[in-house]
Amino acid sequence: MRQAGLRTLGYLLSFSTCGAGFLWVLFNQRKQALHDRLANTVVIDDGPVDGSLPEK
Template sequence: MHDENLEYVGFWPRVGAAIIDSLLLIMVTFPIIHFVYGDAYWYTDSLILDPLDFVINYIFPAVAIILFWVYRQATPGKMAISAKIVDADTGHEVKTSRLILRYVGYYVSSIPLLLGLIWVAFDSRKQGWHDKMANTVVVRRKDRSPRPVSFDN
């Protein structure tokens, strides 16, 4: 399938979307962490304090992100840049099992100095390693403006 109205979303727009998503997650998780653990949490050397800490910082974000992908084909950050995640072969919605694989792929992509994420900048279809693992692409309409700009003379 070839759609002239769509384009692959490149590195910098995806970085912007990731920043938006990260800020939103911080706005939700930090108050909960502070409520549960107090100021002492911010001064500990432990990566994970206990099972609840793991749920708040790892499980909740994973579930939230995957649910956005399943029901909206995008996280809030991707929605802000008018992007969506689709099957790389058909352009259709992606099965939940592959979206879970895509999420796990974020970790795989991050381990070697973020190389799998930076790969988006150099790949012809703008796929990171997580996209390649799940056979997905991130696309958006070329013409995203609500209407053409015009000025009265």
């Protein structure tokens, strides 16, 4: 619950600064935005590496 609350607070802060909190992704090696850094979370992309669509 704590991480979810911090992440939500981070989203609000990012939006309230005209999206500046999302720009942290460009300068952070772990690709974390403000909301990720506040909650100490990361996004894991498990999609296809070659850009193809998954089979049905």
